[in-house]
Amino acid sequence: MIVNAAAYTSMDRAEADIENAYAVNATAVGILAEEALALGSLLVHYSTDCVFDGCQTTPYAETDAVNPVSVYGKSKLAGEQAIAEVAPTALILxxxxxxxxxxxxxxxxxxxxxxxxPALRVVGDRFGAPTGAALVADVTAQIVARAWLLGDSGAFAAGIYHLAAAGETSWHGYASEVLRYAAAQGAVLKTDPDRIEEIAASDYPLPAPRPANARLDTAKIRRTFGIHLPDWRMGVHHLLDQFLA
Structure with missing residues (x-):
């Protein structure tokens, strides 16, 4: 198996550093796909909600049309397409x-x-599900173990799957939960977690456009692999427990 956890992830820097973003997120991925095909290996690759434009009002399923609006999103989609062109047995999460x-x-x-x-202003009109890297790793391990057990039987369900924690929130809700839990654990804060100012994305412009709707429909991965995805708050609390220890 080849598990590719490498990526050019700085969305804002990618807007000006296009060549390097595509080199890492697309060209290198295509090379890994070719190697996986030559070796008869399973390729596990991580992609992003940013392959969508965020204009849809419901969570995005794997079958929904892609339309990235940032260089980062376009380069990640190019990586997905590079895998599809070579067509090895691949798992894209x-x-x-x-x-x-x-x-x-x-x-x-x-x-x-x-x-x-003493005061923070955080965007409240962009929505998604904060997802812990530990959750992504755990789910990958479960799926890879299944693929290993199936061996070369061809029964492994390769393809594209959406993987995110359960539930949803805004960036404002995310920030509030972070500071609220941190304060409850004894962290010394100047900002009152219940008084973070909610602003519009248009009030905080960034070089790279972000999808207003980053919610992913995870029904396929839960159904196919029998995986339970915990609420996003659990992952945030777990991460904060490590930071504040």
């Missing part, structure tokens, strides 16, 4: 709003700002 113990992420940013500033 689209996820969203991922945060983990390593690297920069929204949870770390809110903790830092909440400890420094």
């Amino acid at each position: 689209r996820t969203s709003w991922v945060a983990g113990i390593h690297g920069n992420n929204f949870v770390k940013t809110m903790l830092r700002l909440g400890a420094m500033q």
